Amino acid sequence: MWAVYRKELRSYFYSPIAYVLIGLFILLTSIFFFLGNLASRVADFSGIVGTMGFILVFIIPVLTMRILAEDRKNGTEVLLLTSPSRLSGIVIGKFLAAFTVFLILTVLTFVYPVIIVLLGGKITAQLVGSYIGFILLGASFISVGVFASSITENQVVAVIVGFVSLLVMWIIDSLAGFIGGFAGKVLSWFSLLSRYEDFNKGILSLSPIVYYISFTAVFIFITIQMIEKRRWSQG
Amino acid sequence: MGQGAFGFIKTTGGKRMIEIQNLTKRYGQIKAVTNLNFSVEKGEILGFLGPNGAGKSTTMNIITGYIPSTEGTVKVCGYDIMEEPQEVKKRIGYLPEQPPVYMDLTVNEYLDFVADLKMVDKKKKRAQISEIMDLVKIGDHKNRLIKNLSKGYKQRVGLAQALVGNPEVLILDEPTVGLDPKQIIEIRRLIKALGREHTIILSSHILPEVSAVCERVVIINKGEIAAVDTPENLSRGFNSASKLSATIAGPKSSVLSAIREIYGVKYADVNMEKDKETINYIIESDKEIDIRKPLFFAMARLGYPIIELKSMDMTLEDIFLHIVTQEKEVM
Numbered sequence: 405m406w407a408v409y410r411k412e413l414r415s416y417f418y419s420p421i422a423y424v425l426i427g428l429f430i431l432l433t434s435i436f437f438f439l440g441n442l443a444s445r446v447a448d449f450s451g452i453v454g455t456m457g458f459i460l461v462f463i464i465p466v467l468t469m470r471i472l473a474e475d476r477k478n479g480t481e482v483l484l485l486t487s488p489s490r491l492s493g494i495v496i497g498k499f500l501a502a503f504t505v506f507l508i509l510t511v512l513t514f515v516y517p518v519i520i521v522l523l524g525g526k527i528t529a530q531l532v533g534s535y536i537g538f539i540l541l542g543a544s545f546i547s548v549g550v551f552a553s554s555i556t557e558n559q560v561v562a563v564i565v566g567f568v569s570l571l572v573m574w575i576i577d578s579l580a581g582f583i584g585g586f587a588g589k590v591l592s593w594f595s596l597l598s599r600y601e602d603f604n605k606g607i608l609s610l611s612p613i614v615y616y617i618s619f620t621a622v623f624i625f626i627t628i629q630m631i632e633k634r635r636w637s638q639g
Numbered sequence: 640m641g642q643g644a645f646g647f648i649k650t651t652g653g654k655r656m657i658e659i660q661n662l663t664k665r666y667g668q669i670k671a672v673t674n675l676n677f678s679v680e681k682g683e684i685l686g687f688l689g690p691n692g693a694g695k696s697t698t699m700n701i702i703t704g705y706i707p708s709t710e711g712t713v714k715v716c717g718y719d720i721m722e723e724p725q726e727v728k729k730r731i732g733y734l735p736e737q738p739p740v741y742m743d744l745t746v747n748e749y750l751d752f753v754a755d756l757k758m759v760d761k762k763k764k765r766a767q768i769s770e771i772m773d774l775v776k777i778g779d780h781k782n783r784l785i786k787n788l789s790k791g792y793k794q795r796v797g798l799a800q801a802l803v804g805n806p807e808v809l810i811l812d813e814p815t816v817g818l819d820p821k822q823i824i825e826i827r828r829l830i831k832a833l834g835r836e837h838t839i840i841l842s843s844h845i846l847p848e849v850s851a852v853c854e855r856v857v858i859i860n861k862g863e864i865a866a867v868d869t870p871e872n873l874s875r876g877f878n879s880a881s882k883l884s885a886t887i888a889g890p891k892s893s894v895l896s897a898i899r900e901i902y903g904v905k906y907a908d909v910n911m912e913k914d915k916e917t918i919n920y921i922i923e924s925d926k927e928i929d930i931r932k933p934l935f936f937a938m939a940r941l942g943y944p945i946i947e948l949k950s951m952d953m954t955l956e957d958i959f960l961h962i963v964t965q966e967k968e969v970m
Contacts, residue, residue, distance in 0.1 A: 406755070408756070411741070418743050418744075478737075479735060479738075480741055482705050482735045483733075483739035483756070485704070487728060488725050488728040489758070490725070
């Protein structure tokens with residue numbers, strides 16, 4: 405698992421992807437920070453953290469697109485699957501590498517609250533809560549992205565599938581409300597947003613934390629099953 | 640998967656390293672490999688020969704645990720690939736058709752990653768990698784990105800990858816494809832040297848390669864085994880008689896009658912008339928009898944010079960074509 409983790413992390417920083425994504429993210433958030441905090445003289449950054457969650461819908465699929473698809477395309481999947489390392493360890497290693505890049509990106513945004521503190525603001529419980537929510541949301545998004553990358557050897561397809569899935573999950577609440585009944589209930593299970601909003605309100609309870617962690621685990625599990633299943637059917 | 644009650648029996652003593660029984664792989668209705676049975680002994684280099692699409696790569700992918708079989712068992716060092724895949728994978732080094740290299744890593748980084756992936760002891764890792772790089776001669780390129788290497792060097796890196804972890808069994812799928820003649824000779828020599836300590840299955844569709852390197856050959860066609868034998872036995876087995884081609888300057892009828900009188904000649908006839916006096920004959924004789932010397936003296940006595948004389952023993956190529964086309968006729 406750690407061999408794959410180290411290799412993937414290295415690949416991220418050897419290619420321009422990690423730098424471009426982090427740069428883009430910092431650019432966007434600094435604009436939000438300027439408009440939402442500095443220019444409008446608001447000392448609460450947690451609202452912006454909520455908006456950052458939406459930017460992830462676009463960032464994460466690009467971050468994860470190559471993670472499994474590339475191995476399939478380049479034939480390096482054979483190396484991984486015929487090595488004594490377990491498939492679950494390989495997939496988790498890859499997930500953790502993407503998650504680490506995401507954490508780096510998150511830590512870089514800590515600079516905004518620090519600026520606020522320097523200007524006389526305070527770190528509120530609400531801010532801590534929204535960051536915990538943001539990190540959990542990111543983990544869930546990455547698991548969806550990793551799954552999208554496992555179903556194809558084409559990175560463009562992976563990024564589109566990942567992006568559309570995340571977008572649908574983002575708006576699924578209104579969809580679930582419109583459909584209603586049992587189907588609506590099932591759909592709302594996928595609603596990452598409704599739990600996220602709790603965090604942004606500063607409500608920190610166990611159930612959404614468990615929700616995000618199990619959501620991530622389920623998608624990683626499905627990804628492993630997907631690769632297993634393909635082994636049985638491919639030529 | 641039908642291994643029955645005997646799954647726990649391990650072939651110890653290190654004799655049979657790879658045992659394949661009734662191996663079948665189906666994709667829906669299509670049978671890629673049907674009922675393969677063969678085994679490879681310790682220290683043996685087995686050639687796996689067949690035309691493109693015969694099922695070589697499929698079989699190798701099954702042995703290495705990349706894809707599962709539909710029926711049958713594969714045992715490596717006594718471990719069943721379906722029951723104890725980790726144990727099998729620890730003991731196999733696999734070079735697939737396309738070398739599984741990461742283009743964005745350097746040779747050194749890549750081999751380091753493979754060593755970690757194969758759980759090589761951290762302390763031994765560096766020494767082992769540099770030893771392997773010396774062996775396949777990529778030491779000079781160890782800090783270059785793999786994407787910048789030529790096809791031949793990528794192939795070597797692929798081979799190096801298979802050697803990491805010092806596995807007992809090596810499975811090499813067309814290891815010399817895309818190499819230039821000099822590199823091919825080097826790689827063959829390397830494989831032969833590796834054969835002293837490793838058990839090797841080597842696939843190829845190039846016959847001289849197999850006869851140069853392998854001690855035993857499995858010929859596979861349309862997913863079924865067509866022949867298993869040593870390269871020598873294969874060429875002998877298909878020749879019930881030895882054949883000669885002789886070009887002799889002299890009148891046809893007297894030359895022919897003189898040839899037919901030689902002891903051991905079973906058949907002689909004109910193959911091609913170059914001009915009136917110089918004629919090419921095909922002569923068949925008993926396998927055990929070498930008629931070349933008596934032929935020379937007979938012609939010398941008559942004063943007919945032999946312009947050219949060559950043996951027409953079947954090459955592995957002929958046998959291969961023979962087996963493959965024979966099967967076609969049956970079907």
